Amino acid sequence: MRFAVLGSGSQGNGTLIASGDTYILVDCGFSLRETERRLALLGVSAAQLSAVLVTHEHADHVHGVGLLSRRYNVPVYLSQGTLRGLRKPVEVAGFLACGQRLSVGSLEVTASRVEHDAHEPLQYVVSDGTRRFGMLTDLGSYDARLLNGYRDLDALLIEANHCRDMLARGHYPYFLKQRVGGMRGHLNNHQAASLVHELGWNTLQYLVLAHLSSKNNLPHLARQCFVDTLGCDPDWLEVANQEHGLDWRAIA
């Protein structure tokens, strides 16, 4: 099993997970043309996609979903709440809910509900039967139930959205600071690092920091926070950025 990131941040998100000829794209926050370009850089054509899973209805996650699914006839899976929240409806192949499993080719996906300011936001763990890759972005808080779904992972992509101090000192209006930093907003660096610490990270081959805010975070601050909290090697941490995402990583 392997994974790659098309791009990550408030301007667009997309994560690709593959095993054999099964390709799952989680979220498509880029235009169709940009998605095609980014897939091509990873050596993949949109026609190869087995499914698109959507986490929630925010534009940075759904922008290109409708066009992509129609143009390439790719089945779309999301929660009922996410469909309700979409401005432009898409044709849905199936609904997902918290705790539900979905088989797509040689991969199996399990959905977890997260706290975020969307209708019914889900995050996913994807397994090939042996290895487990977890994604966890767009959440403002977490509890033991959520952590239980993310145990024993081989790779984790986690949101390190903002630095608490940068958000507090920055130029966002008050209501937006409250929203981003709130229980249903986004994880700051400290929260994300604490989550990984609580989860345990000794099984992880990869730890990828994602969805970093371009205004309220800096990659070296996010990295340092994880190094301080986990005591891990700074060079082991990966950061998926907005421009280039992250190239393929193979989970051994």
Ligand SMILES: [Zn+2]
């Ligand atoms: Zn987002």
Ligand SMILES: [Zn+2]
């Ligand atoms: Zn969001």
